[in-house]
Amino acid sequence: MTLGPEQMASEFRLAKVEDHQTILVQRTLRSGQSIFYAGNIIVLGDVNPGAEIVATGDVIVIGKMKGTVHAGAGGNEGAMVVAFRFEPTQLRIAGHVARPAEETLPPGKPGLARIVDGAVVIEAFSLTGDRKGPPSVLQTLPNAPGMESKARRTGAKRRNRGAVSDKAR
Amino acid sequence: MGEVIVITSGKGGVGKTTATANIGAGLALRGYKVALVDADIGLRNLDVVLGLENRIVYDLVDVAHGHCRLKQALIKDKRFEGLHLLPAAQTKDKTAVKPEQMKEVCLQLKEEFDYVIIDCPAGIEQGFKNAIAGAEKAIVVTTPEVSAVRDADRVIGLLEAAELREPKLVINRLRPKMVRQGDMMNIEDIIEILAVDLLGVIPEDEQIIVTTNRGDTVVQDQRSRSGEAFRNIARRILGEPVPLMDLERDGNLFTRLRKIIGLG
Numbered sequence: 001m002t003l004g005p006e007q008m009a010s011e012f013r014l015a016k017v018e019d020h021q022t023i024l025v026q027r028t029l030r031s032g033q034s035i036f037y038a039g040n041i042i043v044l045g046d047v048n049p050g051a052e053i054v055a056t057g058d059v060i061v062i063g064k065m066k067g068t069v070h071a072g073a074g075g076n077e078g079a080m081v082v083a084f085r086f087e088p089t090q091l092r093i094a095g096h097v098a099r100p101a102e103e104t105l106p107p108g109k110p111g112l113a114r115i116v117d118g119a120v121v122i123e124a125f126s127l128t129g130d131r132k133g134p135p136s137v138l139q140t141l142p143n144a145p146g147m148e149s150k151a152r153r154t155g156a157k158r159r160n161r162g163a164v165s166d167k168a169r
Numbered sequence: 170m171g172e173v174i175v176i177t178s179g180k181g182g183v184g185k186t187t188a189t190a191n192i193g194a195g196l197a198l199r200g201y202k203v204a205l206v207d208a209d210i211g212l213r214n215l216d217v218v219l220g221l222e223n224r225i226v227y228d229l230v231d232v233a234h235g236h237c238r239l240k241q242a243l244i245k246d247k248r249f250e251g252l253h254l255l256p257a258a259q260t261k262d263k264t265a266v267k268p269e270q271m272k273e274v275c276l277q278l279k280e281e282f283d284y285v286i287i288d289c290p291a292g293i294e295q296g297f298k299n300a301i302a303g304a305e306k307a308i309v310v311t312t313p314e315v316s317a318v319r320d321a322d323r324v325i326g327l328l329e330a331a332e333l334r335e336p337k338l339v340i341n342r343l344r345p346k347m348v349r350q351g352d353m354m355n356i357e358d359i360i361e362i363l364a365v366d367l368l369g370v371i372p373e374d375e376q377i378i379v380t381t382n383r384g385d386t387v388v389q390d391q392r393s394r395s396g397e398a399f400r401n402i403a404r405r406i407l408g409e410p411v412p413l414m415d416l417e418r419d420g421n422l423f424t425r426l427r428k429i430i431g432l433g
Contacts, residue, residue: 029327030322030326031319031320032327033326046364049319050319050323
């Protein structure tokens with residue numbers, strides 16, 4: 001199930017996510033399984049392809065993130081996604097939809113995604129806390145249904161920060 | 170008291186029925202009493218694969234509805250001492266049996282047989298729910314394809330939700346040569362995604378097609394690689410520690426000899 005921004009806002013009520021609004025999921029999410037939560041979600045396990053996580057706050061996966069993830073659902077642009085292995089099928093933060101391109105991160109590495117200057121940015125995430133290398137800007141899907149993206153309007157490519165362009169689209 | 174094992178996959182065409190027939194026959198070869206149950210009502214295949222189609226009088230639906238006694242519906246396979254088949258109905262559909270009725274049939278079979286093996290239909294709807302209703306253990310069959318692995322993952326999730334914990338995995342139709350060339354998912358890739366115990370790997374083998382079309386099994390064929398793989402699976406079900414066979418090994422006696430004397 002994918003909710004549009006309006007439904008999402010009414011579903012979760014746009015509010016600041018507090019620290020205590022966090023759930024811990026201690027299992028692997030398999031294909032077809034999904035979790036929706038008004039708050040932050042931490043998964044102690046993998047998120048397999050075909051699984052879906054939707055949170056109004058942050059999503060942290062202590063394992064492989066290979067499914068679809070939506071952080072900041074409802075419009076929280078400050079939300080982020082962190083995973084020990086960052087290989088999501090599709091990544092959404094607030095109203096932005098991104099399809100992580102293969103070149104952005106070496107597979108099998110921890111990663112962090114957030115919104116910087118209106119575009120989804122994905123960075124290598126080192127467990128010691130410091131982030132290595134310049135962040136690369138992800139291409140935002142132009143045809144995301146009902147999710148007009150600020151990143152697209154400002155143009156991720158124009159800012160030329162190692163943006164991944166996809167000429168086929 | 171026997172054990173009820175369901176063989177399932179989610180995706181169709183990965184070899185559930187072939188696996189059911191051969192694992193069942195493999196267990197019967199080791200001297201156990203085995204009942205195979207075809208839960209694919211309306212699309213029955215297990216009887217055809219076993220070459221027992223012409224002996225069906227009563228079926229699973231008749232037993233579930235009390236139209237006949239269980240004994241009357243069971244077909245004895247004359248080739249394997251102890252192997253029996255409870256066929257599915259062909260003229261009904263999946264709604265003809267309820268999960269409770271399936272449970273009852275499994276309970277009855279368990280008293281009589283050492284192993285009750287259920288051939289689950291493809292999909293995750295009513296037929297799947299019926300097939301797993303009476304099962305205590307599950308074997309998930311997949312092929313080294315992303316679509317089959319994805320469906321297997323979905324099914325494992327559903328099995329866990331139905332309290333069928335720790336299903337075992339069978340990887341079917343693996344082609345070692347393609348894996349070596351990097352053109353096919355390897356065993357490690359599949360295990361990494363599914364995170365379940367591996368019960369066995371069956372190499373792609375033309376002999377399966379030959380035997381299946383004849384209404385025969387491959388498990389008794391001492392020369393066949395897939396037969397060996399199925400025999401190994403049967404032994405692992407019985408609790409014997411059997412190492413995975415060397416899939417790279419060539420079946421050809423000459424090349425094997427060369428390897429042994431160090432020329433290969």
